[in-house]
Amino acid sequence: MERVPILKLGDILIVSIQIDLDDQSVLALQEDLADRVVSSGARGVIIDITAVEIVDSFIGRMLSTIAAMTRMLDAETVVVGMRPAVAITLVELGLSLGGVRTALNLEKGVAALEHVRGTAG
Amino acid sequence: MNGPTEMPIATNGDVVLVRQKVRGLAAEIGLSLVDQTKIVTAASELARNALVHAGGGRVHIEVLHGARRPGLRLVFSDEGPGIPDLEQALTEGWSTGGGLGLGLSGSRRLVDEFDLVSAPGEGTRVTVTKWAR
Numbered sequence: 001m002e003r004v005p006i007l008k009l010g011d012i013l014i015v016s017i018q019i020d021l022d023d024q025s026v027l028a029l030q031e032d033l034a035d036r037v038v039s040s041g042a043r044g045v046i047i048d049i050t051a052v053e054i055v056d057s058f059i060g061r062m063l064s065t066i067a068a069m070t071r072m073l074d075a076e077t078v079v080v081g082m083r084p085a086v087a088i089t090l091v092e093l094g095l096s097l098g099g100v101r102t103a104l105n106l107e108k109g110v111a112a113l114e115h116v117r118g119t120a121g
Numbered sequence: 122m123n124g125p126t127e128m129p130i131a132t133n134g135d136v137v138l139v140r141q142k143v144r145g146l147a148a149e150i151g152l153s154l155v156d157q158t159k160i161v162t163a164a165s166e167l168a169r170n171a172l173v174h175a176g177g178g179r180v181h182i183e184v185l186h187g188a189r190r191p192g193l194r195l196v197f198s199d200e201g202p203g204i205p206d207l208e209q210a211l212t213e214g215w216s217t218g219g220g221l222g223l224g225l226s227g228s229r230r231l232v233d234e235f236d237l238v239s240a241p242g243e244g245t246r247v248t249v250t251k252w253a254r
């Protein structure tokens with residue numbers, strides 16, 4: 001199983017998915033991230049999928065779950081870097097990723113979380 | 122060089138290998154980036170279905186040499202429980218496994234040709250084809 005590294009930048013956790021993850025690894029990432037949000041008190045999470053070639057229903061569900069889960073843990077998730085071909089395919093597949101905030105790239109993702117930075121007590 | 126290939130689908134890792142193989146061939150026959158992404162996504166859904174709903178299966182992968190353009194055909198088959206009601210299984214949002222119920226209906230939209238053969242006790246076979254444009 002592959003473990004995806006979770007980086008911390010101030011109040012934000014950053015996850016950059018660089019390899020084709022099997023389903024077990026996807027679930028592990030979900031759990032690792034929940035633990036890290038709580039242990040670090042992070043207020044924002046950025047998931048960078050720039051390198052991800054496909055998002056199927058399983059990965060799509062992971063993104064929605066992480067967004068919902070972090071919300072309950074008082075943090076906000078932004079998914080950044082979705083490729084155009086992935087977006088087109090997701091819509092056709094029938095996944096709208098409702099409730100998942102997105103930004104075009106890492107820089108815009110960080111900007112979108114500006115309001116939560118430095119507010120952690 | 123590009124003769125038909127058969128790959129097992131017995132583990133989560135196999136699903137990853139199937140995605141990578143399909144991606145490689147789709148690029149090789151000249152599918153557009155969007156079409157590559159669509160067929161790989163469909164392959165991922167159908168491979169996972171064979172694994173999750175049937176306990177495993179296999180995929181037969183073939184490059185087609187059409188009169189005017191090449192294509193890629195994937196045949197996913199398993200000896201699992203089969204699907205009693207095909208129309209229901211193809212309905213968006215219908216799932217027996219707590220899934221989103223998008224795999225079959227979504228895959229059908231992502232490919233050019235889609236064929237589902239299944240009956241209780243007789244396993245399942247899903248054939249999908251994507252043609253280069």
Ligand SMILES: Nc1ncnc2c1ncn2[C@@H]1O[C@H](COP(=O)(O)OP(=O)(O)OP(=O)(O)O)[C@@H](O)[C@H]1O
Nearest residue numbers: 170174175210216217218220221222223224225245
């Ligand atoms: N290979 C198979 N063998 C037996 N039943 C299957 C097979 N593939 C699909 N099914 C049945 O068809 C239903 C719909 O499949 P579909 O892929 O659309 O949704 P899902 O796998 O339940 O959820 P999702 O793919 O969105 O995570 C499944 O819940 C299952 O009952």
Ligand SMILES: [Mg+2]
Nearest residue numbers: 166170224225
């Ligand atoms: Mg499925």
